[in-house]
Amino acid sequence: MMKCVPLLSRSQLHKSAGWLLTAVLLLLSTPLQALVLRGQLQQGGMVIGQTRAGVRIDLDGQPVRVNKDGHFVIGFGRSHPATALLTLRYPDGRLLKKRLVIVQRNYAIQRINGLPEKKVSPPPALAKRIHAEALQVKAARAYNTDLPWFFKPFIWPVTGPITGVYGSQRILNGKPRWPHYGVDVAAPMGTVVHAVAAGIVRLAHPGMYLSGATLVIDHGFGVSSSYLHLSKILVHVGQRVRQGQAVAKVGSSGRVTGPHLDWRINWFKTRLDAALVAGPMPDTKTAN
Ligand SMILES: [Zn+2]
CATH class of the missing domain: 2.70.70.10 (Glucose Permease (Domain IIA))
Structure with missing residues (x-):
């Protein structure tokens, strides 16, 4: 079963339960590489992430702001390609490249x-x-x-x-x-x-x-x-x-x-x- 590191208090999580139904949760298994993504991995979606403190992150080659607790946010535009590349650089120098599948949408x-x-x-x-x-x-x-x-x-x-x-x-x-x-x-x-x-x-x-x-x-x-x-x-x-x-x-x-x-x-x-x-x-x- 996937494990989630909550970003919100229990009461906030409870309130946002409906929102979370559409959320995508992703956890990479080794504790040292812990990465949780919550949100919509699709065109127009916003994803809130959490990783370890001190990790540096790039999305599609662009640096992403990460706070001291390892929280960050990323988003995908209307015409984002079918995959996105999330790169994590750990304080010990290790590099993790994670390919994200971005759901493609049809627009009127x-x-x-x-x-x-x-x-x-x-x-x-x-x-x-x-x-x-x-x-x-x-x-x-x-x-x-x-x-x-x-x-x-x-x-x-x-x-x-x-x-x-x-x-x-x-x-x-x-x-x-x-x-x-x-x-x-x-x-x-x-x-x-x-x-x-x-x-x-x-x-x-x-x-x-x-x-x-x-x-x-x-x-x-x-x-x-x-x-x-x-x-x-x-x-x-x-x-x-x-x-x-x-x-x-x-x-x-x-x-x-x-x-x-x-x-x-x-x-x-x-x-x-x-x-x-x-x-x-x-x-x-x-x-x-
Ligand atoms: Zn309008």
């Missing part, structure tokens, strides 16, 4: 042809603004804060019908658009948005062209959450927030058709599937 692809060209490409002046705003979001997601807020299971920021999913993509006149990386949850204008985990606010922008009022919260180790199309932001850059804190209100700012929350989880540049990472949405009256 919608092809629309015969559209007028101006509906497909933004005018150059707008393209410049969109690019500048994307750089601000990128910078907000680049923090590598040594605080482990992401170890605690995430909560949903709002509840309601899911109207958009991770990974879907439209191909307009044969040109692939950016895939949709968020989870869209329909909710009335002004509905309170809760922080999915504790963290530090890194971006609180009142109005970007595409995403409208946009909030990014840093949860440590490169894990961040983004909240788009808000009508109001209730926190400021640099502010510490706790899990569940009211941080914003649902809106329809930016390029949208109606009020909803588009929320995302990122691991540095890698966009993860927030619905997968947070687990099933809790039952609510509004979710009918």
Whole structure:
């Protein structure tokens, strides 16, 4: 039977039992090489790992932050190949290379042809603004804060019908658009948005062209959450927030058709599937 080194207290584990049902547990047998991975080994998944103190880790050749207790986090993007290479370097110099199998997913692809060209490409002046705003979001997601807020299971920021999913993509006149990386949850204008985990606010922008009022919260180790199309932001850059804190209100700012929350989880540049990472949405009256 597999043995798991718990990363959470018993009560936290109990609370997250549903989430753990989808978790993958992996333990390498020799005690000196102990490695436990918990999460989703699939495209869009986030995996929390634990190994021995002092071990250095690379994922696909990139160094991964490991804390003094041997805890770390890794994530897999929308198009991650079918395997990933995790390299562990032990303090005594031994090297362990572990090939991880990453489950491949199918995404909804919608092809629309015969559209007028101006509906497909933004005018150059707008393209410049969109690019500048994307750089601000990128910078907000680049923090590598040594605080482990992401170890605690995430909560949903709002509840309601899911109207958009991770990974879907439209191909307009044969040109692939950016895939949709968020989870869209329909909710009335002004509905309170809760922080999915504790963290530090890194971006609180009142109005970007595409995403409208946009909030990014840093949860440590490169894990961040983004909240788009808000009508109001209730926190400021640099502010510490706790899990569940009211941080914003649902809106329809930016390029949208109606009020909803588009929320995302990122691991540095890698966009993860927030619905997968947070687990099933809790039952609510509004979710009918
Ligand atoms: Zn969306």
